[in-house]
Amino acid sequence: MSNKVHLGHTARKRFGQNFLTDQGVISSIVGAIAPDNDHVMIEIGPGLGALTEPVADTINNLTVVELDRDLVERLQQHPILKDKLTIHQGDALQFDFSKLQQPGKKMKVFGNLPYNISTPLMFHLFEFAEQIETMHFMLQKEVVLRLSASPGTKAYGRLTVMAQYFCQVVPVLEVPPHCFTPAPKVDSAVVRLLPYEVKPWPCKDVNVLRHLCSTAFSMRRKTLRNNLKALLSDDDFASLNIDSSMRPEQISVPQYVAMANLLCDNKK
């Protein structure tokens, strides 16, 4: 049997299907998620149920978002899961997570994510950060390094700044390729994202921060002054005490927020 076939399903590369098969890793992830009935529990990409089954086992209801229609059909017919699952067939990138909100409950979101869409999916989920208590995701290890990077390192970039603006980022576990079927070509890691109840560096308009970061990191080898010349003047940098001859990856998250807030003030 091909190593792409697992539980009678042929893994689809275009949907980033690498099914978790290591029971030790599955238990560690479920322990980290800490499923409960006090939160709206949401899984992205349940697949064949490696995480779905043990999580659903401990709670009354689990909402899942799955793109692959064949897998949705399997979940709908699953002898134990079918009564506990609320299934949404569709693209998590387009999904309006706010419609799952319930009065007085925040969400706990988790998933072994399809690696081909994990970065845009992170940006999409940050839009709902205020309604989310915790997120636990299996990602390409390189993406976890980017999420948790410090200024001045190669991994530090636009994703780092936006993730650390919204959330506390905690790497949880590294997972080698042999823990999946089929085995991915890259190392993986689990990350915990804890959206801030009160942001340490509040921004007046997060869209301005988003645009600023995209522009600042558009050319990593150039200086901040060069990348941001259409947005901020030498006087602006001086008023914030930011050295504009630095490269974008040398600038901290609070410094990016300070620049975004100045841009908001300049617009008034």
Ligand code: SAM
């Ligand atoms: N959770 C399962 C596991 O751990 O074995 C499957 C993980 S597999 C890496 C990713 C899952 O996400 C697959 O079930 C795939 O069909 C689903 N998927 C892919 N793209 C998706 C999307 N845009 N929206 C929702 N689910 C998606």
